[in-house]
Ligand SMILES: *[C@@H]1O[C@H](CO)[C@@H](O)[C@H](O)[C@H]1NC(C)=O
């Protein structure tokens with residue numbers, strides 16, 4: 299029942315942690331308002347989205363300053379009790395913002411042809427729902443219990459907040475607590491192409507994120523992502539907000555950004571709704587939880603016992619997606635595994651795209667030659683939809699390769715729990731593609747096909763990634779940041795987490811700019827080989843000659859409370875995960891299953907994710923995601939849940 303419980307609280311910033319006035323008498327909502335409806339916290343936008351025109355004898359003094367309202371749009375020519383109850387169950391099923399408390403006041407908007415009428419049974423039905431005012435558009439036949447009203451600007455259906463005194467309507471946002479510390483800052487559109495941080499928190503210890511009603515949005519061909527709630531790794535600039543890069547000094551030093559970068563702008567233009575900035579390993583480089591996370595606390599991975607590392611560097615986007623049903627997708631970056639590692643540790647769909655998939659201006663760089671931006675999702679259908687809308691210039695292949703490249707030494711033995719899950723998936727992929735795996739050995743294939751003066755792949759590429767990232771970020775971020783900071787702080791140096799600091803230092807001590815140029819050459823040698831003689835050849839019909847698969851995570855634990863030695867250098871060596879990085883090709887991680895472990899935290903059996911990677915030729919991102927989406931449709935891959943288990947029993 300709609301027991302009425304609307305407490306209005308002023309949200310002036312100064313008022314907000316202290317005593318909270320219970321009465322708010324100014325009709326305009328300068329900063330918006332924090333409200334509670336049936337014990338659930340909401341935020342009402344500060345800018346009115348429309349205004350009611352009501353009859354002159356409407357007596358607003360019987361209402362509080364702000365009341366919940368539902369705009370119901372229907373084309374039923376007779377509005378019956380049954381129609382009402384079906385609409386309520388439809389709204390409840392599709393939207394987590396709407397609830398019965400919003401039926402306190404209602405506006406019926408007829409969108410069919412001709413005129414409509416409200417059946418006499420509806421009056422009592424509304425009363426039973428706690429309703430005290432039904433307004434109706436002029437297409438409804440007048441009735442004593444209906445107040446004629448008109449919206450100055452038409453609105454989509456859904457829950458809103460209404461000020462009877464002024465007639466103004468405000469959007470309704472539900473406030474969710476960020477209990478996993480996945481976000482760095484909640485964001486709201488400022489209505490003028492930029493963003494503001496949300497001036498609201500439900501508790502002092504945890505901040506909140508505000509999400510708008512899903513009922514406001516209907517996807518169209520121009521806006522295929524309409525209403526999709528997205529969180530953004532805090533290395534991407536959003537107009538109106540500061541960018542932290544996971545560093546407090548950096549956040550404080552630079553003003554709010556005056557531009558939203560082109561990659562995010564494409565998502566926003568496609569209809570995605572940005573709800574906040576999310577946690578990142580400092581400067582998307584390398585921090586191990588939790589000792590290295592000095593400036594910000596490491597987001598929490600909900601899988602297993604809840605005390606496993608979330609993976610990095612896109613830790614916040616990964617943790618948020620694995621934790622919160624109310625978040626639809628999250629955007630991160632991948633230079634050396636920063637999408638795939640959180641995807642693997644948290645059992646999500648997570649991709650590293652081909653380099654150049656989207657323009658990365660206005661994004662904090664780790665290495666310009668290697669940086670990419672990817673999407674986290676909990677199901678392949680959403681993942682695919684976002685990639686199709688977001689990435690530029692890729693061709694949409696729907697015929698799949700017949701070659702499945704399989705390096706035996708990469709895979710765990712099929713008689714281990716993780717190995718068995720992966721082997722089962724590989725067999726299903728073989729069947730789906732109508733092929734058998736082709737056993738490959740990259741090292742020996744390299745020796746056979748590479749010119750003799752080129753050394754073994756493990757020596758050519760051992761330090762390539764380490765040099766490229768440590769030298770580029772030192773030049774493009776550290777040098778200007780130190781200078782800007784010193785200028786403002788009397789020559790002082792800003793605090794840098796141990797991870798990035800050790801890596802920058804290592805790069806300068808191991809060849810600096812000279813080594814960088816050599817690393818670019820080595821990378822180019824590998825890329826050319828991969829595309830012409832390796833396993834990344836293009837194909838006219840199927841985009842890629844084949845698909846190279848390898849296991850990503852095998853259900854390993856990585857406890858947050860483990861001690862480890864201090865960071866000294868970037869990661870070295872060549873492995874499967876480096877193929878996409880150095881060849882610029884797509885690498886898509888998908889959830890496979892989960893395996894049990896005995897938790898030293900909970901002292902119970904818990905489960906960690908097993909995931910597998912699909913790698914294809916450069917530019918074949920959409921082919922691979924189409925394949926993965928088709929395998930989800932066929933039941934071979936399954937959407938994952940939020941929380942401790944990907945696949946709760
Ligand atoms: C409006 O409603 C209030 C409270 O119900 C009542 O006291 C007042 O007399 C009403 N005013 C008019 C003009 O009907």
Ligand SMILES: *[C@@H]1O[C@H](CO)[C@@H](O)[C@H](O)[C@H]1NC(C)=O
Nearest residue numbers: 372374381382384385387388
């Ligand atoms: C409720 O949703 C169903 C399924 O989308 C739809 O067919 C039906 O028309 C909706 N009912 C009303 C009254 O809008």
Ligand SMILES: *[C@@H]1O[C@H](CO)[C@@H](O)[C@H](O)[C@H]1NC(C)=O
Nearest residue numbers: 537552553554555556557558
């Ligand atoms: C935006 O900020 C950048 C960097 O601070 C500055 O160079 C540029 O002129 C600004 N642009 C506008 C339109 O204010």
Ligand SMILES: *[C@@H]1O[C@H](CO)[C@@H](O)[C@H](O)[C@H]1NC(C)=O
Nearest residue numbers: 654655656657658689690691
């Ligand atoms: C996509 O192609 C257009 C036209 O050639 C080009 O202007 C644009 O930069 C390309 N986008 C990316 C991300 O490379």
Ligand SMILES: *[C@@H]1O[C@H](CO)[C@@H](O)[C@H](O)[C@H]1NC(C)=O
Nearest residue numbers: 705706707709710711712737
């Ligand atoms: C693949 O590796 C397993 C060990 O994981 C080994 O037992 C098996 O013989 C290898 N198969 C081939 C074809 O090399």
Ligand SMILES: *[C@@H]1O[C@H](CO)[C@@H](O)[C@H](O)[C@H]1NC(C)=O
Nearest residue numbers: 706707739740741742743745
């Ligand atoms: C792959 O080839 C290398 C080089 O020839 C060889 O040393 C290695 O044992 C091979 N790996 C497997 C699993 O056969």
Ligand SMILES: *[C@@H]1O[C@H](CO)[C@@H](O)[C@H](O)[C@H]1NC(C)=O
Nearest residue numbers: 756757758760761870871872
């Ligand atoms: C990779 O480089 C590191 C650091 O220079 C070195 O210690 C290691 O032996 C190298 N490994 C290989 C396989 O060359």
Ligand SMILES: *[C@@H]1O[C@H](CO)[C@@H](O)[C@H](O)[C@H]1NC(C)=O
Nearest residue numbers: 758761762765813816817820
């Ligand atoms: C580049 O490759 C050479 C071998 O040709 C190797 O000695 C060198 O360490 C590599 N350097 C980098 C930075 O990748």
Ligand SMILES: *[C@@H]1O[C@H](CO)[C@@H](O)[C@H](O)[C@H]1NC(C)=O
Nearest residue numbers: 893894895896897902903904
């Ligand atoms: C957990 O511990 C029990 C008791 O030592 C053992 O029997 C069981 O195999 C362990 N389970 C896992 C998943 O390691």
